[in-house]
Amino acid sequence: MKVFSCLKLDGDEAVEGVHPVVEETPLSIFINGRHFATAMTSPAMQEEFVAGHLFSEGIVKGLEEIESLNVEENVVKVVLTNPIRAIRSKRPILSGCGGTSSFLDESKLAKVVSDLRIERGDLRAAVKEISMSQLHKATGGVHSVGLFDRRGVICKVEDIGRxxxxxxxxxxxxxxxxxxxxxxxxxxxxxxxxxALKCSRAGVGIIASRGATTSLAIEIAERTGLSIVGFVRGEKMNVYTGRERIKG
Known part of the structure; x- marks a missing residue:
């Protein structure tokens, strides 16, 4: 977080002031010596971001396929046992804002195999916990995501991008x-x-949000076995897919 000067307007009043702003930094990723991508992210947890991105995009199937991962001054150098997946033809970019699911090949979608059952109260508590971000309250510029199990939070993160x-x-x-x-x-x-695709590839059983979902996310979840829960607010929530995992 950095602080910048600004002119604050409120009705007819104009006051010189300052306001905290989230940081956005470029992160260049090289795989086996070749430039793979430059991502714009918040500067924290760069190693975790690259490992998670390669995993959630299906470029690696597990940690054993990453021989080394080194971060230095916003440059990440990765050596993979199978770099071919990183230079394959680009697949369609999914915006989540419309389009058609006709390109979704059932045989290529990762299937979620999970016996997880979660109480509604645990979902409410998880969404409440990630919603208490002090950085978001200060800047209004980040998303929060948490990974949980039955015992509670495993990891929670704030970033400019969900x-x-x-x-x-x-x-x-x-x-x-x-x-x-x-x-x-x-x-x-x-x-x-x-x-939805990232969670399905990772094998996560449930994704819940205090916000909305999209039609294509639901269609993907129906095909992969992912549970989607939206509008988790107070006592309310909408269970769109995989309702057997939500207890009560």
Whole structure:
């Protein structure tokens, strides 16, 4: 977080002041010596972000496929046992804001195999916990995502992007050897198709948000077995898919 000067307007009043602003930094990722991508993220947890992104995008199937991962001055150098997946043809970009699911090949979608059952109160508590971000209260510029199991929070992260925040908690879980089939995700942001795909690839059983979901995310969840819960606010929530995992 940095503080910048600004002119604050309120009706007819104009006052010189300052306001805290979230940091956004470029992170260049090189895989086996070749430039893979430059991501714009919050500067914290860069190692977790890269590990989680490679995992949630299906570029690596597990930690054993990452031979080394070194971060230095916003540059990450990764060596993979199978770098071919990183230079494959780009697949369609899923915006989560419309389109069609006709390109979703059932045989290529990761299936969620999870016996997780969660009380509604645990979902409410998880969403409440990630919603108490002091950084968001100060700046209004970040999303919060948490990885939880039956015992409570495993990891929670704030980032300028909800996808990056999700990658970071998945990366932390991957590095710590977490069994993702025993976990669920809580997010302050919209559950779009790419969020659903990331959770499905990781094997997470449930993703819950205080916000909305999209039609394509629901269609993906129906095909993969992911549970989607939206509008978790107070005593209310909408269970769109996988309702058998929500107790009570």
């Amino acid at each position: 996808h990056s925040a999700l990658d970071k908690v998945l990366g932390r879980g991957l590095l710590d050897g977490v069994r993702f089939e025993e976990t669920f995700v809580a997010t302050t942001g919209r559950i779009s198709s790419d969020m």
